[in-house]
Amino acid sequence: MMRTPRRAPRSDALENRARIIEAAHAAFADAPSASLQAIARAACVGQGTMYRHFPDREALLLAVYRDELAVLAAAAPLLLHEHEPLDALRRWLERLAAEGRLTGGASQAVAAATRAGRHHPPIVAALDLLLNAGKEARQVRPDAEAEEVLLLGSSLWRGDGGPSCPDRSRRMLTVIIDGLRAGTPH
Amino acid sequence: MMRTPRRAPRSDALENRARIIEAAHAAFADAPSASLQAIARAACVGQGTMYRHFPDREALLLAVYRDELAVLAAAAPLLLHEHEPLDALRRWLERLAAEGRLTGGASQAVAAATRAGRHHPPIVAALDLLLNAGKEARQVRPDAEAEEVLLLGSSLWRGDGGPSCPDRSRRMLTVIIDGLRAGTPH
DNA sequence: ACCTGAACACCGTTCAAGT
DNA sequence: ACCTGAACACCGTTCAAGT
Numbered sequence: 001m002m003r004t005p006r007r008a009p010r011s012d013a014l015e016n017r018a019r020i021i022e023a024a025h026a027a028f029a030d031a032p033s034a035s036l037q038a039i040a041r042a043a044c045v046g047q048g049t050m051y052r053h054f055p056d057r058e059a060l061l062l063a064v065y066r067d068e069l070a071v072l073a074a075a076a077p078l079l080l081h082e083h084e085p086l087d088a089l090r091r092w093l094e095r096l097a098a099e100g101r102l103t104g105g106a107s108q109a110v111a112a113a114t115r116a117g118r119h120h121p122p123i124v125a126a127l128d129l130l131l132n133a134g135k136e137a138r139q140v141r142p143d144a145e146a147e148e149v150l151l152l153g154s155s156l157w158r159g160d161g162g163p164s165c166p167d168r169s170r171r172m173l174t175v176i177i178d179g180l181r182a183g184t185p186h
Numbered sequence: 187m188m189r190t191p192r193r194a195p196r197s198d199a200l201e202n203r204a205r206i207i208e209a210a211h212a213a214f215a216d217a218p219s220a221s222l223q224a225i226a227r228a229a230c231v232g233q234g235t236m237y238r239h240f241p242d243r244e245a246l247l248l249a250v251y252r253d254e255l256a257v258l259a260a261a262a263p264l265l266l267h268e269h270e271p272l273d274a275l276r277r278w279l280e281r282l283a284a285e286g287r288l289t290g291g292a293s294q295a296v297a298a299a300t301r302a303g304r305h306h307p308p309i310v311a312a313l314d315l316l317l318n319a320g321k322e323a324r325q326v327r328p329d330a331e332a333e334e335v336l337l338l339g340s341s342l343w344r345g346d347g348g349p350s351c352p353d354r355s356r357r358m359l360t361v362i363i364d365g366l367r368a369g370t371p372h
Numbered sequence: 373a374c375c376t377g378a379a380c381a382c383c384g385t386t387c388a389a390g391t
Numbered sequence: 392a393c394c395t396g397a398a399c400a401c402c403g404t405t406c407a408a409g410t
Contacts, residue, residue, distance in 0.1 A: 141361075144361070147354070148354050148357055151341045152338060152358060155340065168333070171331070172334050172338060174365070176362075178364065179363070179364040179366075
């Protein structure tokens with residue numbers, strides 16, 4: 001399997017790419033459903049260029065929120081250093097939910113990261129780290145898997161906006177954490 | 187609060203409504219993203235008529251899957267009659283997940299039912315029944331609420347299609363049920 | 373009272389033509 | 392090698408005109 005030796009991309013291509021990401025970041029921030037066409041317009045770029053760099057909306061989302069997601073992933077080992085494994089897991093899921101609630105775009109990006117089955121994205125790796133630490137400490141059930149927990153966790157900030165939403169998310173998280181505990185009856 | 191005495195709708199309106207629902211049912215079955223325009227075409231109905239009957243996609247979805255959702259809701263008391271409360275709850279969530287997996291349209295309808303904050307739809311009432319029975323039997327934690335559990339449950343069939351999905355759903359359900367148990371530590 | 377279908381403003385996607 | 396922008400086939404939504 002030869003690693004294809006890509007030559008360095010042209011400088012204008014890099015600049016366009018950066019401008020697209022910047023424009024998309026702003027657009028997604030105040031309207032998660034912003035159209036790719038509008039983003040191309042804001043970035044002063046032809047539609048074709050948009051497509052060359054990002055073949056679909058999901059690719060753009062992951063590129064735009066790449067840094068945010070990386071920060072979130074990096075938080076896992078830090079939390080693990082300061083808290084008991086199960087507690088670190090709870091706090092990390094809290095941060096995930098907060099991120100998802102913050103901007104519509106980020107929540108879409110996390111959803112995209114969950115769906116991406118090809119390579120494990122950093123988020124899945126981070127959650128894996130937390131779960132494994134919990135298993136070794138006999139605090140987390142041995143059959144828990146990252147993708148499942150991520151799927152459950154991504155429901156924490158969905159359907160937000162209702163009247164009872166501040167407590168709701170907290171209670172849901174309690175259910176998830178207690179469900180992941182090792183040694184529950186039956 | 188006077189109950190406005192609506193006069194009976196015209197017969198052609200009723201027929202159109204029925205034809206739209208029928209066409210939509212078929213369309214959603216093999217493509218959850220079917221366009222309203224295509225459905226209107228298949229139902230031999232102008233676009234305006236579509237809008238008169240169903241102001242948006244969500245309204246159409248709920249109308250199309252009204253019967254399926256009612257059947258699902260009606261299953262709750264039956265399950266409760268044949269099984270222990272917590273077991274009935276688990277089986278009902280299994281059925282919910284199966285329904286969501288079956289056709290893309292149904293899963294959208296359940297999602298819509300979850301979002302609909304206005305009146306409690308039958309699904310929420312059914313889940314309420316199960317949870318209350320569980321609480322009285324001291325099997326379910328007293329602070330569990332239907333909308334939250336529905337939100338968690340609706341993640342059971344999301345992200346399906348991956349390689350490990352048959353077991354995954356089962357394990358996720360186990361986490362939810364164990365998390366809902368009364369008397370978990372801490 | 374209800375229906376029709378043209379019309380409007382958009383969308384994602386493609387692709388010949390440019391540099 | 393990369394970009395541009397017109398063009399294509401669609402979409403949801405509205406609304407004058409019909410019956």
